[in-house]
Amino acid sequence: MTESIPSATKSDMESAPSNAHEFTVSEVSQAVKRTVEDTFGHVRVRGEISGYRGRHSSGHAYFTLKDEGASIDAVIWKGNFARLTFKPEEGLEVIATGRLTTYPRSSKYQIVIEQIEPAGAGALMALLEERRKKLLAEGLFAPERKRELPYLPNVIGVVTSPTGSVIRDILHRLDDRFPSHVLVWPVRVQGDTSATEIANAVRGFNAFAPDGPIPRPDLLIVARGGGSIEDLWGFNEEIVVRAVAESTIPVISAVGHETDITLIDYAADRRAPTPTGAAEMAVPVRSELIAYVDDLGVRQRNATRRIAVNLKDRLRAASAGLPRGYDLTATQRQRLDMAATRLASALSGARHAKAMDLGKTTGRFGPALLERRTEQARALLDRHAVRARHLAEGRLSRTRMAFSRAEPSLRPQLLRGLIDTGQGRTENAGSRLAPAAGRLIVECRNRLDLQAKLLGSVSYQRVLARGFALVKDADGNLVRQADAVKPGDALLIELADGQIDANVSGAPAVPRRKPKPDNSPGGQESLF
Incomplete structure (x- = not known):
């Protein structure tokens, strides 16, 4: 049996105040944010990177971590991104270390990543292989880029850690084989900043001036001891590989043990199995070199001695068959003595004959002959002068008569009339020239527009x-x-x-054959 409640009682119950506390949306969001951050202050999350499109214009990176059943938003702030050893890549499975927080404006929770690393050696090897193929396609590992090492470098630059056993092994081996001038550029060979420091060291050695205060190395050795793939990862970074490939100084790579392979080994001019092996490649053995040079010196002196003895014997044999020098000049000396005897009498006879010839011709020359020749030349010159004067006077008179006949026709009024007539014709032609030039320009512009439209219709840009x-x-x-x-x-x-x-990333696709046109009476080849 039910009883109905009076309407007055219902309205009283609906208007009664509640004891529940009222929260604002911001208060609820902040409470949830504190709860999440206090509970998950530091977490490690494993998942696959999805939706990564590179860094935002602000320098931050936004993407999603996902697995088979769920996904979580992730963000890497600009300052942390620059310190990451491994950069995020689309589709890579990673382990992210950071803290959980919320984004109140969209009621979402996210992880703020402070450190990121590939999930296992398999992912590292896949990333390494992908990077190797990329650099190989760029030609950084081409054999023709490799250079010969200098036989005896004066200065050797070593890029390695100054506190490890590697530098001591290299220096000890160099002292045993051939003491050389060694410059050590100290770097970290493991950690977040190792790749940048190694690349800066290689580029720094290349920046040395050949005649600067610090000698420029003739050979570089980039060395490190053995370790896991994670420990050697700094030598697989692109910045290091590109620095070694761009080096103008020959580079020996001596990273890890003989079985350890890094990308720097492909870009270097020579790969050494160990740092000690790099020192052996860099210089020869001094004692062996000295012995070899001494042996060459002994062989050179013996060869020189044998050549000198052989030439002396040949000279002695050749001189024995030659006549004496006195005998070679005896005939010429006798001919010279006979010629000297005949020279005095020949000179005397020649002087007497010339004197007689001069006496015969002296009577024909005298002052009278010169005076007669002078008078003849003066008379001829006077006749020519008189003739030239008469010719000039005749030419002058004819010219004056010609000018006197033409003088009446040379009036300023006649010239002024000709000038006025020419000026009028010029002004008339100028008034017709402007409209004609305008019409010609319009016609040329119309033809040019027509040609431009025709060119645009057949252009491949359309x-x-x-x-x-x-x-x-x-x-x-x-x-x-x-x-x-x-x-x-x-x-x-x-x-x-x-x-x-x-x-081009894959093999070229097999081109498909074009379908044969239908030549039947009812068939028609399609144009689309």
Whole structure:
């Protein structure tokens, strides 16, 4: 049996105040934030990176960590990102260390990552192989880039830790073989900053001036002792590999034991199995070199002595068959004595004959002959002068008569009339020139616009605007067939609004054959 409640009683119950505390949205969000941060102040989360598109313009990195059943937002602040040994990459399984917090504006929780590392050696090896293929495609490991090591370097630069046993082994081995001038650039060979320090050391040695206060090394050794793949990871970083590949000084890589392989071994000019082996590659054995030089000296002196004795014997044999020098000049001396005897009498006879010839010709020369020749020349000159004067006077008179006849026709009024007529014709032609030039310009502009439209209609840019692309190889040649490229080749893809650099990552696809056109009476080949 039910009883109905009076309407007045219902309204009293609905208007009664509640004892529950009222929270604002901000208070609830802050309470949840404190609870999460206090409970999960420091955690290690394993998952796969998803949605990573590089760093934000602010320098922070945002992505998601996920596994088979759930996902969590992750953020790496700008300051922590620069100190990371491993940078996040899309699809990489990692172990992230950080703290959980919430983002009140969207009611989400997230992990603020302070340290990140690959999840296991398998992920490291996969990352290493991917990086190796990338650098190989760029040509950093090409054999033709390798250079010969100097046979006897004057200065050797060593990039390694100054406190480890590696530098002592290298110095001890160099002292045993060939004491040399060694410059040590101290670096960390393990840790977050090791890669940057090693790359800066290699580039620093290359920046030394050849004639500077610190001698420039002729050879570099980058060395470290053995360790796990995590310990040697600094020598797999791109910054280190690129610094070694760009070095103008030959580089020996001596990282780890003989079975340890790092990416720097591919970029270096020579790989040593151990740091001690690097020292043996750098210099020869001094005692053996001295013995070899002494042996060469002895062989050179013996060869010189044998050559001198042989030449002396040949000279003695050749001189025995030659005549004496006195006998060679005896005939010439006799001829010279006979010529000297005949010279005095020949000179006397020649002087007497010349004197007689001069006496015969002296009578024909005298002052009278010169005076007669002078008078003849003066008379001839006077006749020519009179003739030239008459000719000049005749020419002058004819010229005056010609000017006197032309003088009446030379009036200023006649010239002024000709000038006025020419000026009028010039002004008339100028008034017609401007409209004609304008019409000519308009016609040329119309023809130019027509040609521009025709050029635009056949331009390949319109084809690109419809979604097509133009593919070129590294030399700028068009790629027309898929089998014209191979994996690792660089390509340039030209679109309507720009260009994209790309690399061929896989084998070229097998081109599909075009379907044969239907030649039946009812068939018609499609144009689309």
